[in-house]
Amino acid sequence: EVQLLESGGGLVRPGGSLRLSCAASDFTFSDFAMGWVRQAPGKGLEWVALAKSTSTERFYADSVEGRFAISRDNSKSTLYLQMNSLGVDDTAVYYCAKTRITGWHFDHWGQGTLVTVSS
Amino acid sequence: IQLTQSPSYLSASVGDTVTVTCRASQGISTSLAWYQQKPGKAPKLLIYRASTLESGVPSRFSGSGSGTDFTLTLSSLQPEDFATYYCQHFRSLPLTFGGGTKVEIK
Numbered sequence: 001e002v003q004l005l006e007s008g009g010g011l012v013r014p015g016g017s018l019r020l021s022c023a024a025s026d027f028t029f030s031d032f033a034m035g036w037v038r039q040a041p042g043k044g045l046e047w048v049a050l051a052k053s054t055s056t057e058r059f060y061a062d063s064v065e066g067r068f069a070i071s072r073d074n075s076k077s078t079l080y081l082q083m084n085s086l087g088v089d090d091t092a093v094y095y096c097a098k099t100r101i102t103g104w105h106f107d108h109w110g111q112g113t114l115v116t117v118s119s
Numbered sequence: 120i121q122l123t124q125s126p127s128y129l130s131a132s133v134g135d136t137v138t139v140t141c142r143a144s145q146g147i148s149t150s151l152a153w154y155q156q157k158p159g160k161a162p163k164l165l166i167y168r169a170s171t172l173e174s175g176v177p178s179r180f181s182g183s184g185s186g187t188d189f190t191l192t193l194s195s196l197q198p199e200d201f202a203t204y205y206c207q208h209f210r211s212l213p214l215t216f217g218g219g220t221k222v223e224i225k
Contacts, residue, residue, distance in 0.1 A: 035214075037162075045154075045162065045205055047214040059212045095161055102168065104209040105152035109161035 002027050002108040004096045009113030016086050016117070022079040022096030022110055029077035030054055033099040035106065036070060036081050038092035038115075048094070049081060050104065063089075086117045120144055122206055124217035130225040131196055139191040139220045141206035146186045150210035153182055153191045156219075157202045165204075166191065193222070 008020040022034070036048040049070035050059045058070050069082040079096055093114050097106035121144040131137050141151065149169035154162035164173045166182035169189055179194040193200055201224050206217040 044219045045156075045207070045216040047207075047216065050212070050214070061213050100167065103150060103152075104212075104214060105164065105167045105207060106154075106162070107164045107167075107173065109163075112161055 002098065004098065004108060004110035006094065006096050006110040006113040009094065009115045011116045011118065012086055013119055014087055014117055017082070017084045018086065018115060020081040020083070020094055020096075020113060020115075022081075024077040024079065024096075024098070027098070029072075030074040032101070033104060034072060034079045035097050035099060035104070036079075037095045037097055037106065037109075038090075039095070039112075040089075040092040043092075046092075050099075051079065083115070086115075088117050091115060091117045120147060120208055120210060120215055122208055122215055122217040124204075124206060124220050126220060127218060128221045128223070130223050132225045133196055133198060135196045136192065136194045137196060137222060139193075139204050139206075139222075141184075141189040141191070141217050143187045143189075143208055143210075147208045147210035149185045150208055151182075151184070151189050152207045152209065153180075154205045154207065155200075155202045156205065162205065196222075198224075 003025045005023045035050040051070045067085045071080045093112040095112045096110040098108040123142045153166040156162040170182045203221045
């Protein structure tokens with residue numbers, strides 16, 4: 001069964017940095033684009049970033065462009081999200097999610113990791 | 120591409136049939152997915168390509184539409200169906216989600 005396990009969330013001060021990890025198992029990680037989706041408390045879902053399967057192509061939402069960096073290590077089946085210059089609006093549960101070959105919709109999600117930006 | 124879901128909230132009884140609408144700001148062919156999310160849990164994929172049921176999802180869930188107008192229909196609501204539902208387009212980047220529809224028990 002596909003498993004995605006996020007880690008690295010926590011409390012960080014405004015302007016600080018945090019790195020999230022997502023360990024994947026039970027599927028061929030290098031075959032699929034992977035993404036991060038976040039959800040602020042009591043709010044809806046917001047796509048954050050996407051990393052294509054084997055290329056270096058990376059894509060970002062305007063709200064995080066230039067501050068966040070998505071990366072992946074296919075040899076370790078792990079996805080990362082480096083978050084810099086964090087602001088209070090970045091407070092959210094961050095989900096790692098696997099896409100489908102049929103398109104960039106998400107067929108498996110991790111349990112989420114909470115990032116709280118507060119002074 | 121913006122996605123507008125309606126209604127944002129609906130109240131229904133077990134056994135009812137309800138419909139959620141998702142409207143795209145421009146044509147997206149059938150590049151639309153629907154998710155269910157329960158409190159404190161990750162979203163779960165229900166339908167992709169507008170009308171294809173994800174494996175393991177009960178057949179009381181169905182989707183339709185193409186272009187700009189899409190619907191998710193929940194037939195014969197069960198207690199476990201009370202949740203929030205989101206649409207998402209994957210026609211192009213940036214990916215976007217609808218604002219969500221919360222389905223509550225009447």
